[in-house]
Amino acid sequence: SSDVKSKLKDAELLKTDCFVGGEWTGAESGETMPVYNPATNEVVANVPVGGAKETSRAISAAADAFPGWKAKTAKERGSILRKWYDLVVEASDDISSIMTAECGKPFAEAKAECVGGAGSIEWFAEEGRRIQGDVLETVNPSIRFLTTKSPVGVVGAITPWNFPMSMITRKVSPALAAGCTVVLKPAEVTPLTALSLAELGRRAGIPAGVLNIVVGDAPAIGDTLIASDTVRKIGFTGSTGVGKKLAAGAADTVKRVSLELGGNAPFIIFDDADVETAAQMTVSSAFRNAGQTCICANRIFVQEGIRSQFVEAITAVVNGLKLGSGFDEGVTMGPLISPKQRDRVHELVKEAVSKGAKPTTGGGIPNLGGKLDQGYFMQPTVLDNATLDMKVYKEEIFGPAMPIITFKQDKDAIKMANDTEYGLAAYFWTKDLARAFKAAEQLDYGMVGINEQAITSEIAPFGGIKHSGVGRENSKYGLEEFLQLKTLVMGVGYNKTL
Amino acid sequence: SSDVKSKLKDAELLKTDCFVGGEWTGAESGETMPVYNPATNEVVANVPVGGAKETSRAISAAADAFPGWKAKTAKERGSILRKWYDLVVEASDDISSIMTAECGKPFAEAKAECVGGAGSIEWFAEEGRRIQGDVLETVNPSIRFLTTKSPVGVVGAITPWNFPMSMITRKVSPALAAGCTVVLKPAEVTPLTALSLAELGRRAGIPAGVLNIVVGDAPAIGDTLIASDTVRKIGFTGSTGVGKKLAAGAADTVKRVSLELGGNAPFIIFDDADVETAAQMTVSSAFRNAGQTCICANRIFVQEGIRSQFVEAITAVVNGLKLGSGFDEGVTMGPLISPKQRDRVHELVKEAVSKGAKPTTGGGIPNLGGKLDQGYFMQPTVLDNATLDMKVYKEEIFGPAMPIITFKQDKDAIKMANDTEYGLAAYFWTKDLARAFKAAEQLDYGMVGINEQAITSEIAPFGGIKHSGVGRENSKYGLEEFLQLKTLVMGVGYNKTL
């Protein structure tokens, strides 16, 4: 870990323990596990193998801290969150270095994630003060109807490795703003970013027990969170498969669950699109974090007339990408998260090619030389002539490959776009007002980008439909997930003097 | 069934078939099953034993009808719902007769349910027009952020026998108002009220396939609804046990689920309460529908100083109740829904007495004479000296028995009130402003009645927390359950002329 540590202005941000009840603590067993740099396969740090025991302790700590945290005013909680935001912004270079080291994404992408992730903290610091109940128009002159909103209780947050920071702040910030306390399980391969956030939170004055982090044995931690009746809400981002299991498990304790699961995002380029911009943005979306985001362009639908122009343009853009370590100047794409993941994507590409897809660029595993040859890299790949029977069409690729499919009629594109069990993000390019509204309405997705691939913001609801999940993060809706409604029905008929 | 039919102004409202795709239809097997009058054990009618096949057909019908229904404007849908409301109000005597016949509740209670149930139809007819997305304040001058809300798709509604009408209209009306289509499984012992509603809906112009009803084999129907990937949302009211199973099953298709489950409602009578009114209202709550409601007073906590006065008052009120057939003049309490249910409640009472509880009235099974001796009646029972080790304290009684527990300090009452896995409705009586707010806030329940037991209204969110469920019915929140959010992110930076 000396390697990363040396990059940090504040070396104290590289924490390698669980954080429970305000204390940095190892696993009871004393066991640890390595965290690797996917660009080089080097060990970045060793962290405890937390499990059921550590999770139970964390849940207890969160439960103990709940009444006190809930009793604070939203303004008080907001001030602490605001302080956390300030510290995170200040430390964003360090957080980004830790993130690049354990996740592999280019430093600039890590910085961008820091901005967005901090944005969620700031947003919910403010939003918590705006929680609001209703005074309803009564149906009976002797009764007053009010509603109030209160925190759901202890929250379990389970987050993925592809956005080691922002997936956390989207869940933890609204939970804390609402008055909930949290037990967080970050992805086992990217725990360090999470731990740096906890350290900054501690410095900002988040009281002991309000935010707890258990790293280590993912199934053991997850199962303990799910089984606990104390945990009243699970916020999960990850694969559809795991999400379904969590949701099923949560039923027995009637937990509330929000799930941000997989996607299979269509990109539709209508024939009146600005082709150059569309090509640029398609690549930005498809190969962000080496294609490892749930809202990545997964299937590119190009309208007949502009097809060759678009393929040419996009190939040129992809050819301009530079692979390498996220710390190296000019690098625009890093490795995949693991050899397994890299090989899976490689197989998908080979299957597509075997069925007739033509790579206009990429398609294989690069030789980058030096330490990077131990990294888990894959060439960014454009697959022309993709067809509906290929796995790259049917599955979430989660890697740097993009299949291109041609369509004739507008309706054909919509139909193919909706031909998936997923419903997270869809995108299209057109300049036509009516086409824009109608296509947006007909796409069965939770988010629709129109002439734009950067659809994420703290102000905008993020989330999917169908098998891509339930619930929304960020925006005013993201807070509702952590609140429960109470209806007050007050009889005042006994007073006869007024 | 001639008996009920003869009470109806419009005999055509007594339907005895499934309603699928706009057609009245039997089970494919041709099998039927009887519906009993719980006051006399007589058969009211025979209905088909629908199952997986009928449910699958109904789901298909709903899926086919969905695009057309969704494409109507909310105003058009609202007009049809309004017409339905008008017809239901007009037919309320007949609906009430059918309800009393199959469910046993006094006719006046059935009428009251009709008013409330129709109220939900009217409310959502109006509310559908008020669905509203957002135009958000952008974070980027080249982007416009909008959100829209659209219907989730085909909805499965599963409803209980204790409110054969209103539990349906709370789910079906918002679903329809939102643009969803519905497959409804009413309780197998009270299908007839549901079918009369469908007939009125048909007359009101609800298009074929938009509302479907399958009656019969409850597990087969429920399992089919849960397993279907076409069904995107389940609205369930019923037992906590069944609800948990449904929620677990729904996870595999990432369905949205709202659950209104069991309760164990505390009634706290603080020492500054108006004792007479509190006693009256406690009985109204505890013994409505013979104690078979999920928000019934289940545990009565009386503050020391007013205990004897309260027990005396409440005993007097209970002694004034009259058991009998819901059709008979002056009857204020009917039978339980089944012999099994009656015997279960009787056992609970006996267990309490064996542990020291003293019935001040009731306690056994009455002899009412004539046909009623075949009915499933139980005496309304007040159990003084109840203690925390009794089942009547720990379990949902769902019958006409109420345990009375004494407390000293305010905090003791709150603590005992919260000492349950349930969190549906709680009630208390006090005239003190601060006590009212603080007690309401400290009670971990979804609904709190203060000096009032009639907490249900179309305007007020209904639903629980903890193991009493997730989601809300009625009110503006009740519509949200059937809507999904879409975020539109529109790039407009390409235009440089403005």
Place this chain on the structure above:
Amino acid sequence: SSDVKSKLKDAELLKTDCFVGGEWTGAESGETMPVYNPATNEVVANVPVGGAKETSRAISAAADAFPGWKAKTAKERGSILRKWYDLVVEASDDISSIMTAECGKPFAEAKAECVGGAGSIEWFAEEGRRIQGDVLETVNPSIRFLTTKSPVGVVGAITPWNFPMSMITRKVSPALAAGCTVVLKPAEVTPLTALSLAELGRRAGIPAGVLNIVVGDAPAIGDTLIASDTVRKIGFTGSTGVGKKLAAGAADTVKRVSLELGGNAPFIIFDDADVETAAQMTVSSAFRNAGQTCICANRIFVQEGIRSQFVEAITAVVNGLKLGSGFDEGVTMGPLISPKQRDRVHELVKEAVSKGAKPTTGGGIPNLGGKLDQGYFMQPTVLDNATLDMKVYKEEIFGPAMPIITFKQDKDAIKMANDTEYGLAAYFWTKDLARAFKAAEQLDYGMVGINEQAITSEIAPFGGIKHSGVGRENSKYGLEEFLQLKTLVMGVGYNKTL
């Protein structure tokens, strides 16, 4: 008046008295004044010359009725309004006949106004139940913050002759839904439609004094309303000049005022517009009610490249219009409201022609023959080559003339469109998404039609900025105008037991 009466199914709807405190009543002086048919100059009916005395009595009646009406639940008020809506829909043929007779607009236009006007009643019948206060997130654990909304009190409504019905229902329905009582002064030249509405309201169960109408001497009535300290809110639609005077007068009693004043609506036809549709819709807007609406197309800006095509198209559409009595089959344009108004418009046209405008059709006063020669008709007129120095550019035309101005750059059109003190409605035609958003944003108007001229609906806020007014009618915002906010700050710190 026999002439109109004979057209009515329900002759009792032709009322010719003031309506005060639930009674039909003449002026104290016994004086009456005639109401003319502008198509023939015949007298339709004679109505009382109400003035200060009648208005004071009406204000008193409204004040007396206020506490009782306010004390009803919103649901009760909504039911009465709903009944009113039903009766108005039922009587819409009769109301339309009365309207055509006194206002001159084609019967089909009158019917359309009836639909829209009734729509406001229905909307606010529903909306009143949705009035909602807030339970705020406290800043002090010992304090609870609530807000509530209550009716402002007695409302004075002053309405114009160009929409004798819908301008009334937009004001009276929300006022009544909010719990206010009303004194209405309809335009002196079109009182009969208003009186028919009052009669239907009476039948619907609006209690005596809740809705009062005074017809007659406009300045005397208006001054009395404005001077009264009992009247807490004025809702006015009319000329900018009168509106300013009313607002100034209202200051002395700190009344709330909403004003819907004049407009000078630009219609911009961008070069990617669908020219035929744009031409059709421009005529629909410009010559609805013979050009006498505040949101009429007043200035047509056509982008250079499509100018000749557009002028040709629009001239053809205008040539297809048929002038005549609103009762006659096929008539699509009626007379102006008065000879004075007709002459004013004629002068505007002549001034434009003298400065170089070229009429491609119309331009003068038609000879229609028979009784119609006594009517106040003007030919629908298209003025090509209009320039910025003409009065038709600078003033609100309020008659059937439309000046056409050519522009080159998008920005030029926006600049000219905003070059007026008015800010009511603007319109433009384009298919481009970005142009649509940016032009809409840059137009300083309260309402913007994009590819659409029919911008009025009960769901959509109606109102202007700049010298076109303050406040909004219809929509959820239209109710706010009649509500006042109350902040409740409740100290609950004295209770120490919870």
Place this chain on the structure above:
Amino acid sequence: SSDVKSKLKDAELLKTDCFVGGEWTGAESGETMPVYNPATNEVVANVPVGGAKETSRAISAAADAFPGWKAKTAKERGSILRKWYDLVVEASDDISSIMTAECGKPFAEAKAECVGGAGSIEWFAEEGRRIQGDVLETVNPSIRFLTTKSPVGVVGAITPWNFPMSMITRKVSPALAAGCTVVLKPAEVTPLTALSLAELGRRAGIPAGVLNIVVGDAPAIGDTLIASDTVRKIGFTGSTGVGKKLAAGAADTVKRVSLELGGNAPFIIFDDADVETAAQMTVSSAFRNAGQTCICANRIFVQEGIRSQFVEAITAVVNGLKLGSGFDEGVTMGPLISPKQRDRVHELVKEAVSKGAKPTTGGGIPNLGGKLDQGYFMQPTVLDNATLDMKVYKEEIFGPAMPIITFKQDKDAIKMANDTEYGLAAYFWTKDLARAFKAAEQLDYGMVGINEQAITSEIAPFGGIKHSGVGRENSKYGLEEFLQLKTLVMGVGYNKTL
């Protein structure tokens, strides 16, 4: 001014010029006028006598700055406001010193005002990002209805001397957050606090021209603001008389106006109140800022049974007050703002005594010795036996005197409380839930304190009804005053491919 300057940590905060277009500038005439310390009659500083010319320049500067400020995102504006908030909090000792010097209030009160005033800046910094339009449920499948909200334009803010800071931040912060630019006229006797705020705003990055301040000749500045057609909104806090004139004047340019005018606040002590606490809080309210607040207790209504107890308690509390310079340790009440004001209050007291009121303490002008004998002090005065014919009952006292009136029935108190043309703030003390709700509802006031006198917070709407004003400050409603609504009606029927 050396005296105040010496108290400041940052002497640069004592500005003595107008602030226009980002520049500190004198009057064109070169004229200046003194600002006095009301505790000693010493000159604190000399400031320019700005008038029509300076105001016109400020309006131009604001108009020039408007497009740029509006074009920033709400997030950008919010960041600048946040920075301003941070600087104000940091400088709060200095601001408070300036405030005490020119306004006379005790330093601790000045500090409290600083906290509250800064709170408005923070609140609106956040609130601006939450401005939100609507996507409405269409009534026509070919049309989309949206609403947006945009800043009204240049705002004129006119503020009083009794809260030299918080009355400014309540207006300026929401205006700036909304995207408006501002010309502020602070009270002529307390300009220095305003100028210090401007200096901090400048440092925080508020661009030149966005916030302008003109000090000097009040009528000339006010008239210019009112007459200008560029100024689209006036936010005023001050006397009812001036407010009415401003509103009347604003009508000619159809400005939007919000007015926070005078009050005549009733304090009702019901017989179940906590008398000691009520007495404490009554004094806190009545004699804050020496009784010079618009929400001061003006009339004390005590229920018969607790009258003598209450009078005794309140007299004791008042006797504990200490008069003197706001800078002196332990001082709890300062001088009035001017000799004229002091004499007016003295006259009111004398008139009351002449009609039978009995001062239980105070009643005259104190001899405080030293420099303070030149100050404008008045003894805090309790007037027992007050009656309804006294001016202290009928008028806003605005000084340290409180008349006490006894009542029998609850309804009597409500009736007397409402017996005034004012409707700003009312207060009452009771522990009864129903009495609390019903009294709150029956009091015709914009704000109601229940067991609490500290009713002001950035989260709570502040404002009155009747002759106390229109509009609300602070809270989410406070931003609406600076926004105008735009309805977008988009025709999308031309597209037939989707």
